[in-house]
Amino acid sequence: MRATRARAAFPHAHVPPRRAFRPSAAAVGAAGRGAMFAELNELLNASPQRPEQGKFTLLRDTRTDGSFLVHHFLSFYLRAGCKVCFVALLQSFSHYNIVAQKLGVSLTAAKERGQLVFLEGLASCLDMLFGEEEEEQAGQPRPLRFISESTSDLRALFDFVRTSLAPAAGDAWPGRVLLLDDLGVLLSLGASPVAVLDFIHYCRVAVCSRLQGNVVVLAHGGEDSEDEENELVVTSLCHHSDLILWAEGLATGFCKDVHGQLKIIRRASLQPGGERDVLQTYQYKIQDKNVTFFARGLSAAVL
Amino acid sequence: MAAPATGGAAQGRGAPSFQRKVPAGSSRLAAIAGTRPAARHGQLLLSSGLPSLDCVLGGGLAVGTLLLIEEDKYGVYSNLLFKYFLAEGVVCGHDLFVASAKELPTNILKELPAPLLDDNYRNELGEATAVKSEDFQDFMKIAWRYQNLPKVEVSPTSSARFGHYYDVSKTMSSELLQSIKCHSFFLPEELSLQPTIKMCNMNCGYARLLQSIQKIIYQEGFDGSHPQKKQKNVLRIGIQSLGAMLWGDDICSTDNPEDTHSLTKFLYVLRGLLRKSLSACIITVPAHLIQNKAIMERVTNLSDVVVGLESFIGSERETNPLYKDYHGLIHVHQIPRLNSLICDVSDTKDLAFRLKRKLFTIERLHLPPDLSDTVSRSSKQDLAESAKLLSSGCGAMAIGKKHLDF
Secondary structure (H helix, E strand, O other): OHHHHHHHHOOOOOOOOOOOOOOOHHHHHHHHOOOOOHHHHHHHOOOOOOOOOOOEEEEEEEOOOOHHHHHHHHHHHHHOOEEEEEEEOOOOHHHHHHHHHHOOOOHHHHHHOOOEEEEEHHHHHHHHHHOOHHHHHOOOOOOOHHHOOOOOOOHHHHHHHHHHHOOOOOOOOOEEEEEEEOHHHHHHOOOOHHHHHHHHHHHHHHHHHHOOOEEEEEEEOOOOOOOHHHHHHHHHHHHHOOEEEEEEOOOOOOOOOOOEEEEEEEOHHHOOOOOOOEEEEEEEEEOOOOEEEEOOOOOOOOO | OOOOHHHOOOOOOOOOOOOOOOOOOOOHHHHOOOEEEOOOOOOEEEOOOOHHHHHHOOOOEEOOOEEEEEOOOOOHHHHHHHHHHHHHHHHHOOEEEEEEOOOOHHHHHHOOEEEOOHHHHHHHHOOOOOOOOHHHHHOOOOOHHHOOOOOOOOOHHHOOOOOOOEEEEEEOOHHHHHOOOEEEEEHHHHHHHOOOOOOOOOOHHHHHHHHHHHHHHHHHOOOOOOOOOOOOOOEEEEEOOOOOHHHOOOOOOOOOOOOOOHHHHHHHHHHHHHHOOOEEEEEEEOHHHOOOHHHHHHHHHHOOEEEEEEEOOOOHHHHOHHHOOOOEEEEEEEOOOOOOOOOOOOOOOOEEEEEEOOEEEEEEOOOOOOOOOOOOHHHHHHHHHHHHHOOOOOOOOOOOOOOOOO
8 A cells, every 4th residue: 555655656657667578377378269359458457257337448540450459349348248339330240240250259149139239330321322212211210310411410320329228128238338430430421520529428428427338439540640630539539538548550660570569548647546647558469369469679579 | 341252142131241151052152253262361352453463462352342542643553553453354254334534434445455365475474485386286296196186275264363464555355345244434424414413412423423333233233132143243343533623523622622521421432332242443543632631541541452653754763773673662551451350461561663565563672782882972862762761661650861871
């Protein structure tokens, strides 16, 4: 107890001492079975048996593709037994399904038993534009209505999220999770940045506060990006997130053995107590069924 | 995504997206001409028309994806890649859909390069005297028992190879084109035919093009809506110079365009159409003209494969001795990760292309060694510039202007 108080009193940022990160035997064993990214669970100190509640996690990527984090969180929360609403705007269902099967989770089975509500943005948009007239009048929900109509607010999408995660009698899933991939597509399709921020705010209130669930959002964008609207949204979300996972490409260029660097920022400053944010940096290499993490400069190819 | 070749087709219910189904026996998807399954995830791959570009892309272009080419300054080489893609479709027997706002699609199809057949190819490449096949036909001295056997005809359209070479100096014969179904979309004609329609507040030209593509995909059954069709085929869509002013979009002419979302909405809907059908699309975009870089970033995020061409025509690099063997550089900005966590990306990031003796090749950029006794200042400057150029791997990086002087 006394040690933690002394550390909190130091004025400079708290960065844990660098140590060679060796994954524990349990993590290696779990990885061998193809169960999400066990090493990432260790780094985040998370486990499917006791998922956190009421957290907003932001996944960022710069100069690289951070979608492996989305696959991790999807399989993590399905394993943890939470009800997941996945708004997948950029890829088709079978893409996520095939990757999730490699990680040991079946999305079709989860959908059938009601644990997963999947909104495939591409298919929904096509149905809306080229669908039959009768379907429109039947009052089918059109979550992506903002594309075709002049109102640029994302109310219909929020209604979809709220109804899919609403507590229903008889469902066996205690937790609630909203997963969104990815945020830049909403801006590309004509939503204004303020509308996107409003939507995220409404989702946070509905999911994190009222339902004690979690929200995980993926957003692209870097510091030197020219897309100002995207930067506005991402910076604003950074201030509101409890946990930020930032995947960056290496500053030195392409490397076959180290695919990028992951910064884990725990926003302890948002908690009462006013501590500093904790920043940890690891490098990673993506493999077929797993992602290995190691401390900077200690890649297996170098050692 | 188009189902993997081993999974078999699952069009029984007319499902909107291909789903993996337990194979009931046959793997019908593997029988489509001109395609092959990828080594890693069984994804169906098409050839882009250039075998060297196929290597760069990790085997080929996956069915259901979009290849975006950022045009070079005068559009010379991007036009060539566009034609290679369509010519490959003709040789493999795929259906074509050509859309353009500035050239009649029939004229584009008339100028496709001719494929190099096997014996012609050998003749083209061989420096030494290649033995012509006609010599053998006259008289066999040793293998005289085989004199009267029927000769094997190699017809150009029945080559089972994946990826063909083309001769840019000759145009494809019209007999080859007759056997292919070509759909065309010429914007001035289409706009004059029917009144303008409003779709998602998108530019009218883009909306008409989307309607046209969706109609062809639905009517010809590329999305599995006609399961009784026995022979499955792939649709190759080619859209030339999308985003240029001729399409009615002003993103290439002003810094603050009136509608920044038309092009991105178009690409999103097109992505949906491609993902749910057996088709692949090539789009050339005059990226050097688009001043609002945010739009290009969004366009890149919405495309699957993004390749940028930078030709040396007219720039000071044309006469630079460092680049004397090449005609331009190729930047691969993005390769998709389809159905897996990793992608088959090649390790070389410094690629250059040249159009040599009617063949277009993409190679690793090799800087020639600096063998002069006195290394002059100007060549050092060029080395620094080219070192900066060679650095882009994961993306842009900060390199100082000074280069280390040893």
